[in-house]
Amino acid sequence: MSKIVKIVSLITLNPIIIFGLYIISHGHLTPGGGFQGGVIVASIAILILVVFENDINLSKNLFSLFESLGLIFFIILAFLGILKNTFFYNFLANNFWFLGKTIHFGINQGFLNSGGVIPLMNLAVGIEVASALSLIAVLIMSKKKYD
């Protein structure tokens, strides 16, 4: 691509990353969550692949590693609920220290330090979805390069 496209894409890269991380991290307060934020983060990989076609070489193994790690983290968080009650039990909710601020019924108070295990699950699903969709883009572009 031309120099103008490269510079404009480099400028727009940072706001997209910050927006995706915001959607992931505020999944328990605002609409959105792991899946949606992961898709937004994955759009960065597609932008990089389309703009810097020949200059950059993204590795498939890193993305597949992060995808597997996200899914494993999600399953481990689900199984940790067994220690307290059942599978997928929210064992961190309302514990007054780590992600456990108590909230009352009604309008959104906007405490980021709440939600128990839900923000961590959002993070795990976000990592998984972002790296999965980036991996699809990387595979398609590498196929196009070799043919």
Place this chain on the structure above:
Amino acid sequence: MIGTMISKNKKYNFKKAKIISLIILFTFFLLILLFIHPFGRPRAVKMDDYFIKNAQLQTGSNNVVSSIVFDYRGLDTLGESTVLFTAVMGISLILMKKKYEQDS
């Protein structure tokens, strides 16, 4: 294809059949319109009321949808992410460079 074969051999006239099928279809649509359940008034509201009343207090997250997706119905989300994982596995299986073809 079968329709063209029939019309080549014998010239059938489908006009009557078309009109009858249209009439049957529209009567069904009219019946559905007349007897449709009103929107926003579900028959069973016990579970919805329970979620709205207790989701914020039990899970500590202000987003009730998120608390249902990741906490009450977490198994569904696990299946969803597994579906995505399997889809990426299939795509990588199709699009990977085949090593055994280069050797032979």
